[in-house]
Amino acid sequence: MAAVREIEDGFPATKLFNQGFSYTYDDVIFLPHYIDFPTDSVQLNTKLSRNINLSVPCVASPMDTVTEASMAVSMAALGGIGIIHSNNTASEQSSIIRSAKSHRIPFASTDIPFVSPDDSISSASVFETSPCVFVTEKGSKSDNKLVGVVDKVTWEGLADKEARVSSYMEKNMVTLPNTYKFEDVAGYLAAKNLDIVPLVSGDGAVVDVVSKADVERIKGFPKAGVPSVGEDGEFLVGASIGTRDTDKERLQHLVKAGANVIVIDSSQGNSIYQIEMIKYAKKMFPDLDVIGGNVVTMYQAQNLIQAGVDGLRVGMGSGSICTTQEVCAVGRGQATAVYKVSSVAAQSGIPIIADGGISNSGHIVKALTLGASTVMMGSFLAGSTEAPGAYQYQGGRRVKKYRGMGSLEAMTKGSDARYLGDTAKMKIAQGVVGAVADKGSVLKFIPYTMHAVKQGFQDLGASSLQSAHEMLRSGILRLEVRTGAAQVEGGVHGLVSYEKKSF
Numbered sequence: 001m002a003a004v005r006e007i008e009d010g011f012p013a014t015k016l017f018n019q020g021f022s023y024t025y026d027d028v029i030f031l032p033h034y035i036d037f038p039t040d041s042v043q044l045n046t047k048l049s050r051n052i053n054l055s056v057p058c059v060a061s062p063m064d065t066v067t068e069a070s071m072a073v074s075m076a077a078l079g080g081i082g083i084i085h086s087n088n089t090a091s092e093q094s095s096i097i098r099s100a101k102s103h104r105i106p107f108a109s110t111d112i113p114f115v116s117p118d119d120s121i122s123s124a125s126v127f128e129t130s131p132c133v134f135v136t137e138k139g140s141k142s143d144n145k146l147v148g149v150v151d152k153v154t155w156e157g158l159a160d161k162e163a164r165v166s167s168y169m170e171k172n173m174v175t176l177p178n179t180y181k182f183e184d185v186a187g188y189l190a191a192k193n194l195d196i197v198p199l200v201s202g203d204g205a206v207v208d209v210v211s212k213a214d215v216e217r218i219k220g221f222p223k224a225g226v227p228s229v230g231e232d233g234e235f236l237v238g239a240s241i242g243t244r245d246t247d248k249e250r251l252q253h254l255v256k257a258g259a260n261v262i263v264i265d266s267s268q269g270n271s272i273y274q275i276e277m278i279k280y281a282k283k284m285f286p287d288l289d290v291i292g293g294n295v296v297t298m299y300q301a302q303n304l305i306q307a308g309v310d311g312l313r314v315g316m317g318s319g320s321i322c323t324t325q326e327v328c329a330v331g332r333g334q335a336t337a338v339y340k341v342s343s344v345a346a347q348s349g350i351p352i353i354a355d356g357g358i359s360n361s362g363h364i365v366k367a368l369t370l371g372a373s374t375v376m377m378g379s380f381l382a383g384s385t386e387a388p389g390a391y392q393y394q395g396g397r398r399v400k401k402y403r404g405m406g407s408l409e410a411m412t413k414g415s416d417a418r419y420l421g422d423t424a425k426m427k428i429a430q431g432v433v434g435a436v437a438d439k440g441s442v443l444k445f446i447p448y449t450m451h452a453v454k455q456g457f458q459d460l461g462a463s464s465l466q467s468a469h470e471m472l473r474s475g476i477l478r479l480e481v482r483t484g485a486a487q488v489e490g491g492v493h494g495l496v497s498y499e500k501k502s503f
């Protein structure tokens, strides 16, 4: 870090954020500082909460169109984490956690087909999602007795497609434990010259099937960080809960299923309900990190810190699908919220998650520099291969649904207890239902995004998150508000046409 500036230029954060304005990421811009290290030496390792370390500061939001098992596995493989949503029953949420934690490599097959020995395979369509079909006694995944496997090549060579599977299945298949890391599975396939290998759990259930093509695909992705793995050797997975009485029982199920961290999910976290839930969770599970929120003020943060949270989630109305500020007239510009909350949380060593409003790598640089330890993303991750739901076509574009958890549609689907059970039976939406474009795999675009973030840190002269936070608080880093015209100038302008490709 270079010496403190002697020439007064720009504003220190304390001055900029105390003028009575609510600023968001696009309103402010950092002034560049001094570079004395290469981009690659920037360290993005961080804390999600008091006891959870991550090598990549990215968190997938607990939303039903963003984070289920596939997203959680890929985020952990990258070095971040996913928080499984709670717009479902406690047992559904627990089984998503179990599924995520049973994987040690990003899903190869999302939908593995199973048949029984007495079935016949009459159409090649079963091989669309998997290079092979597994044969279990009852023909289902929940049935743990794997008795054979049929690969596509063998099936294609069959003269009689109506023949019973038991007559041609491979009975002596090689399997590997699902606890094997990607490198181990890849090494095994190469050493034994195998095309596919099923991964099975301790009780014999097929968890995944990995083919040579999967290995090549995963190897082709750039590396972001060190995978997020707990002491048990499994990927770290988080889960959200609400603040109703029934959420206490949900919490027990989630902990049993192996959730490594709990996020109490509310738009206005500073409530008697949440404070009671924090105290309950910390009393029942003292070793479990509990993240509270959402908060946007120092006062809200102070209350939840006193109640015992291990992390705070910051943002009210900043999300791309949020209408809270319009509906309730409450919230805060996200840059101001992150700065203000982190300035009190830092005094207690509580990490901050900047939640919502991230639409490019520059927003991540701003959030992390303004005091956040991680960013939580909804729309940025929605539309990816790993997001729940199927792709659809809208106006010729491939899209996936993305919706607010406070949208009427999401509330009707799962949060009935929260809304329909209330004495006031009127439901008011605080979010919308929409769609986002196909972005491909998070395994590809998150590493690129993190590299862009490192470039931003290098321009600031901050070689780590800790260094950026210190430089901000000590007034070394300077900012300014961008006028409307400056924001236009900072974007692409004056061209008849252009194509924007980020990497």
Ligand SMILES: NC(=O)C1=CN([C@@H]2O[C@H](COP(=O)(O)OP(=O)(O)OC[C@H]3O[C@@H](n4cnc5c(N)ncnc54)[C@H](O)[C@@H]3O)[C@@H](O)[C@H]2O)C=CC1
Residues within 6 Å of the ligand: 242, 243, 244, 245, 265, 266, 267, 268, 271, 273, 294, 315, 316, 317, 318, 319, 322, 324, 356, 404, 405, 406, 418, 430, 431
């Ligand atoms: N970050 C943001 O800006 C926003 C996020 N959201 C998302 O939408 C979803 C729903 O959020 P909220 O509506 O804030 O959910 P919430 O469950 O916190 O609150 C819904 C209503 O239930 C009440 N409530 C909660 N616990 C209670 C209890 N034990 N007894 C009696 N009443 C109780 C609350 O006071 C509130 O009126 C969440 O997933 C949240 O993240 C919604 C709006 C804004």
Ligand SMILES: O=c1[nH]c(=O)c2[nH+]cn([C@@H]3O[C@H](COP(=O)(O)O)[C@@H](O)[C@H]3O)c2[nH]1
Residues within 6 Å of the ligand: 061, 062, 063, 267, 294, 315, 317, 318, 319, 320, 321, 322, 323, 324, 325, 355, 356, 357, 358, 376, 377, 378, 379, 380, 403, 404, 405, 406, 407, 430, 431, 432
């Ligand atoms: O006002 C809201 N109404 C909603 O229905 C809603 N659903 C989610 N969220 C919040 O938005 C965050 C995701 O925001 P982004 O899409 O901008 O990443 C999420 O992480 C949440 O904090 C909501 N806010």
Ligand SMILES: [K+]
Residues within 6 Å of the ligand: 317, 318, 319, 320, 321, 322, 323, 324
């Ligand atoms: K919004």
